[in-house]
């Protein structure tokens with residue numbers, strides 16, 4: 437469905453993070469500034485590497501190599517000049533920048549040690565943090581979420597609007613997996629809580645990182661047992677089933693606005709719109 441199903445272009449270098457290896461990579465590295473909000477320094481919609489990054493800083497984060505060239509993120513408070521979202525970049529820069537945003541935000545938060553509460557510092561060029569008090573290692577956390585394209589027995593797609601979204605913006609149902617819950621259970625629970633729909637034939641489709649700040653979206657498709665829907669009025673304020681021609685017409689007239697092109701939400705909608 438998406439390029440996220442293919443092997444990553446980014447070699448994350450589980451080994452080879454020793455100082456001499458990093459020094460060899462540094463002199464021709466691509467170093468891109470990323471700020472605390474996940475904005476990336478850019479020029480005309482492309483990442484803008486630092487022309488003179490100078491010496492490697494202890495806080496510079498090695499993201500990995502693409503075709504033998506290392507990518508580093510340099511965290512800054514606020515990117516000066518033009519900035520972009522990781523979602524809007526070229527496919528060849530997408531993997532390093534998704535990692536860059538996730539890691540820059542994690543390190544930027546300077547999480548204290550989970551064991552003793554002491555301060556931590558980056559280690560292994562940003563692959564992990566180490567506690568200054570007890571030496572405990574800390575790794576980035578990922579929050580799994582589910583997202584599901586639901587069709588009714590007539591193959592109409594359920595799209596709904598969350599309360600905090602702008603008018604006309606709609607998407608498929610999504611939510612966080614709770615502690616002790618499977619991904620499939622989360623799909624059933626979120627769907628029933630938000631729109632009162634029971635599901636059958638739940639199928640996993642694909643996943644996508646969403647480092648805002650640290651989600652992993654697990655995409656599913658499902659069939660509703662019947663076409664009935666009851667929006668909860670809290671998280672979800674409106675929802676409807678669309679036929680393909682209704683949705684194309686509604687998008688064309690501006691009646692509804694779909695999620696951005698790079699999102700798994702959009703990919704699930706496109707997959708239903710244009711079945712193979």
Ligand SMILES: [Zn+2]
Pocket residue numbers: 549550551552553554567568569570571572
């Ligand atoms: Zn500690």
